[in-house]
Amino acid sequence: MSAWDRVLAARDPKRPTAKYYIDQAFDGFFELHGDRLFADDPAIVGGLAWLNGVAVTVIGQEKGVTPREKTLRRFGSPNPEGYRKALRLMEQAEKFNRPVINLVDTQGAYCGVGAEERGQGRAIADNLMRMMALRVPTITVILGEGGSGGALALAVSDRVAILENAVYSILSPEGFASILWKDASRAQEAAETMKLTAGELKALGVVDAVIMEPGGDAKNNPQAAAEAVKAYIAKELETLGKLSVEELVQARRAKFRAMGR
Amino acid sequence: MPLFQRKNQTTLVVVRGAPSVEERQNVSVGEIADSPSIPSGMWEKCANCGSIVYNEDLLRTNKVCPGCGYHFRLSALKRLELTADEGTLNIFNAELRGGDPLGFPGYAEKVEKMRAATGLDEAIVTAEAQIGGYDCVLAAMDSNFMMASMGYAVGEKFVQAAEKALSKRVPLVVFTASGGARMQEGMVSLMQMAKASGAVSELNAAGVPYIVVLTDPTTGGVTASFAMLGDITLAEPGALVGFAGRRVIEQTTKTSLPPGFQSAEFLLEKGFIDAIVPRNELREALIRLLAFHKGVRP
Numbered sequence: 001m002s003a004w005d006r007v008l009a010a011r012d013p014k015r016p017t018a019k020y021y022i023d024q025a026f027d028g029f030f031e032l033h034g035d036r037l038f039a040d041d042p043a044i045v046g047g048l049a050w051l052n053g054v055a056v057t058v059i060g061q062e063k064g065v066t067p068r069e070k071t072l073r074r075f076g077s078p079n080p081e082g083y084r085k086a087l088r089l090m091e092q093a094e095k096f097n098r099p100v101i102n103l104v105d106t107q108g109a110y111c112g113v114g115a116e117e118r119g120q121g122r123a124i125a126d127n128l129m130r131m132m133a134l135r136v137p138t139i140t141v142i143l144g145e146g147g148s149g150g151a152l153a154l155a156v157s158d159r160v161a162i163l164e165n166a167v168y169s170i171l172s173p174e175g176f177a178s179i180l181w182k183d184a185s186r187a188q189e190a191a192e193t194m195k196l197t198a199g200e201l202k203a204l205g206v207v208d209a210v211i212m213e214p215g216g217d218a219k220n221n222p223q224a225a226a227e228a229v230k231a232y233i234a235k236e237l238e239t240l241g242k243l244s245v246e247e248l249v250q251a252r253r254a255k256f257r258a259m260g261r
Numbered sequence: 262m263p264l265f266q267r268k269n270q271t272t273l274v275v276v277r278g279a280p281s282v283e284e285r286q287n288v289s290v291g292e293i294a295d296s297p298s299i300p301s302g303m304w305e306k307c308a309n310c311g312s313i314v315y316n317e318d319l320l321r322t323n324k325v326c327p328g329c330g331y332h333f334r335l336s337a338l339k340r341l342e343l344t345a346d347e348g349t350l351n352i353f354n355a356e357l358r359g360g361d362p363l364g365f366p367g368y369a370e371k372v373e374k375m376r377a378a379t380g381l382d383e384a385i386v387t388a389e390a391q392i393g394g395y396d397c398v399l400a401a402m403d404s405n406f407m408m409a410s411m412g413y414a415v416g417e418k419f420v421q422a423a424e425k426a427l428s429k430r431v432p433l434v435v436f437t438a439s440g441g442a443r444m445q446e447g448m449v450s451l452m453q454m455a456k457a458s459g460a461v462s463e464l465n466a467a468g469v470p471y472i473v474v475l476t477d478p479t480t481g482g483v484t485a486s487f488a489m490l491g492d493i494t495l496a497e498p499g500a501l502v503g504f505a506g507r508r509v510i511e512q513t514t515k516t517s518l519p520p521g522f523q524s525a526e527f528l529l530e531k532g533f534i535d536a537i538v539p540r541n542e543l544r545e546a547l548i549r550l551l552a553f554h555k556g557v558r559p
């Protein structure tokens with residue numbers, strides 16, 4: 001598959017979204033709402049759940065399935081209150097010593113007047129800063145689109161895995177082509193250049209693991225994809241659980257400190 | 262009417278009509294890539310009031326329009342010189358450079374061109390210095406260098422500046438300016454946001470003060486990382502500060518943007534910065550703030 005094919009697969013409306021994985025890979029999800037400051041952002045779903053009998057906090061960017069739901073959730077592009085809800089839940093997880101599992105699927109943070117008025121930049125920055133120092137194990141799985149800072153705000157984790165056909169990029173190929181070549185129609189060429197596919201990101205050291213999609217595409221066998229995600233999270237939680245808090249945070253810092261070297 | 266002339270005007274009125282970054286350059290924030298705006302003639306035209314300002318006057322006012330108070334962009338070296346005590350500036354990592362992780366056609370050449378045009382190796386300059394006798398680590402970004410976009414070198418130099426502040430236990434003072442991510446470095450660029458924010462969290466844990474001065478323009482990934490994480494955040498009047506570009510927001514929301522949107526004055530009103538300080542009062546403000554921190558917590 002070309003990089004562009006993967007961009008299309010990652011955006012495919014039939015691709016399973018975060019809520020599907022939460023329901024399939026976890027048990028007893030209890031959704032928790034609101035950032036306690038302004039609002040509840042439906043672009044981010046978060047709460048408590050069990051994973052193989054372990055209590056975890058799970059947070060996902062949810063694009064929505066029906067047209068109505070997609071609009072309500074702004075296609076998974078969070079407002080500042082979404083990131084602040086996520087941070088509230090991550091700090092709650094830290095307080096009660098629960099691992100944090102983040103599921104990323106967004107074109108990017110929402111670009112709106114309200115988002116700027118309420119400090120989108122600050123909200124993302126706070127998440128980056130706090131996640132780096134969080135005293136519990138953190139795992140992020142990129143399910144579909146990993147759009148720039150809006151994705152990174154849930155992805156400063158001990159383990160960052162990406163599904164085989166998911167992409168993670170500095171901005172959309174269309175935006176990249178438009179900015180650097182003044183020609184959005186060269187998006188396919190941009191996708192091939194940007195190193196946004198799972199394999200390329202693994203080679204760059206930006207992600208720690210690639211989770212294969214059974215049947216070649218998660219939409220062909222969503223159940224098996226959810227099982228694969230669950231198996232990855234369970235295995236890594238076990239590994240991370242053996243580290244002391246200090247070792248955990250130190251290793252996370254060292255990993256990101258070395259990015260791009 | 263000169264917009265910046267009187268101090269008792271309300272802040273939003275001051276900004277109304279100030280052009281956005283895009284309007285000034287007629288391109289979107291991410292695109293403001295590359296043309297160095299180093300004056301070649303005898304004068305520059307004020308982007309706010311339109312008056313012709315002679316370079317010798319700009320030199321005298323540190324690039325503040327004598328007519329309206331509009332703050333022209335300032336080079337990093339000039340900024341450090343204005344801020345530090347005379348003879349105390351000790352620049353480090355001047356030659357630290359990034360790579361070309363995407364092998365992006367023309368990128369290496371473009372960076373070389375910028376180096377020749379600006380005399381800088383990258384878009385941020387970091388130094389040890391004293392300000393009013395207080396030891397600190399000082400950094401300034403330079404929008405003449407590829408719009409001060411953040412790639413590996415900018416991220417790495419910021420982090421090494423923070424690490425130096427941490428090990429010496431002296432405050433970190435950073436003047437931000439940025440068009441956002443260095444697109445040509447792809448995901449390596451994005452990862453600098455995490456790295457830089459992580460460095461700030463270490464300053465926080467150690468109680469080392471971190472003071473940010475937002476200058477025009479500060480946008481994108483720099484806004485969404487170290488620019489918004491200061492213990493104290495100042496801004497120059499009229500500076501454009503935001504996450505998303507104006508054009509992107511207009512396209513997404515299909516609305517036109519309110520006057521003064523994403524200006525320093527807008528951020529002050531919304532609660533995201535502590536104070537707006539005119540350029541020629543900034544050094545004094547920093548000295549007062551540093552005094553409160555007595556260098557650093559023992």
Ligand SMILES: [Zn+2]
Nearest residue numbers: 307310326329
């Ligand atoms: Zn003027």
